Amino acid sequence: MAESNCTRVTEFRLTGFSEDPVIQVTLFLIFLITYLVTILGNLGMIVLIRASPQLHSPMYYFLGNLAFVDLCSSTVIAPKMLVDFISEKKGIAYAGCVAQVFTFDLFGMTECFLLAMMAYDRYVAVCHPLVYHLVMSPKCCSQLVTGSYLVGLTNGVGQTFCMANLSFCGSSIINLFFCDISPLISLSTSDTTLSRIILRTSASLFGVSSSLVVLVSYVAIISAILSISSTKGKHKAFSTCASHLTAVSIFYGTSLFMYLKPSSDSSREDKWAAVLYTVVTPMLNPLIYSLRNKEVKEALRRAVLRETGG
Template sequence: MEERNHSLVTSFILLEFTTDPTLQLLLFPVFTLIYIITLVGNVTLIMVICRSSQLHTPMYFFIGNLSFLDLWYSSIYIPKILLNCISEDKSISFAGCAAQFFASAGSAGIECYLLAAMAYDRYVAISNPLLYTAVMSKKLCMGLVAASYLTGFANSILITSRTFNLSFCDSNIIDDFFCDLPPVVNLSCDVTDSYQLLLYFILTYNIIIPSVLNLTSYASILATVLKMRSAVGQWKAFSTCATHLTSVTIYYSSILFIYARPSSSFVGRNKVVSVFYTVVIPMLNPFIYSLRNQEVKEALKRLMRGQTAS
């Protein structure tokens, strides 16, 4: 019976943002520009960090990894969005949908834990500045990044294998622009209690726990800063955390809005919020971490002068 139900769906239809062909064509240059800015911004930031010895510190090691992840993150969604904007065929194969689902879930989980690791780095830098280099060793930094990837991929394998072994027997129309968890689950006709428990486990493990880790780190940072007697020291500490706190707030608020809700509210969810955390945030992160950061701006100027001279 299960195999027969699976055979009923061999592909899915993505509804995208609008059924108006003219508006879809107008969206094509918008998403193209966003993708170009995302690629140029993140590649530039990675190059600046790699080629500037002054930026070979734990903080910039994490920022470089975040930029690499954002390159991958945006590439999961935008190429398919662009294709659907100019094509009448909005379908995606069952295997293609599963692959996009796996990549999306994995990258989201990795980013959640990577941002938590970055928050811990800022906590150590402000709370224990004299021991910062010893605590945030190269081995620990690489271990935190590796753990983020392993955790994200492990959870993605688990949720993808369980989700795409469900029976899809009523409809193949996904009310979204990519194969995301809520709209895909809405198409299933055999969601069990054990599967619901798995969803809560993944939500807790990938979103709630990293959120708590971020809040704990910044609560500790705030307590440390308030104990400082120097107003200049307080301002310097706050400015050090401002960029990362901005990125964390934007990303987690978007993620929690989408996923931290009961399954009954998944239908008709806000696609604008989905676009924000999947497409817009990877474009904004390079600017968040560079425009307010004097060290990055100086390193970029040196890199540009070196290229010009050569």
């Protein structure tokens, strides 16, 4: 069928997870609770960091921005997904799909680089503690965070350009619970060569490079920790990095799996992998950093005492 003679798609249909009403209601409740915990956890982390002078350090400056990005990225996905669980028509307009692609790719790549900057921060703290405050100056931290947002913006614009160059004249069914550029490329009836090149280049150039920063930083960190003679010193050093390494492993593991795997239709396993980095990770990050971090727990205790007048 010629492109000029086809009826262009103006709305996409998201398949979600199941057509079974009982399963849909159950998943709606689970994801609603998850989203509420995400909102409260990340907002709470932002407020706690701003209100606690003892948390005004580079590590928590990055963490506050990570909480903001998690808040935004989950809000791009979760509300629409929740509506679809209780709606018969799981449609999203073309313009809405473009907006979702842009904002999700913007915040997703920003998170990649924020996690990389946090790994670099831990590397300097553990391996070069004497020059830590000189290297991680407020100006340097501000530049690193600004750079992370600019890379995210570049990625968002690039993926939106990908979508703008695609024609959709056949099926309008996206086998996922949100608009993502990869299944959209598979759905397109036009030549997708350029779009696939942009997608793979972005994932490789930005995603892999930021993950390499994390990997190299932690190889150096672990090497430095193992050289510490005292067991107490080793435990203290490991405890400062364990929470970040946990968050990084979940996010990078699932997102790189999704975007660097061979191109194919989304499977059920792909959907649950996408759930991990779009829904679960934004909820877990504030929990991981608060439950495994003595400084955050102490700041929270002081905040509660101030509020209760204790």
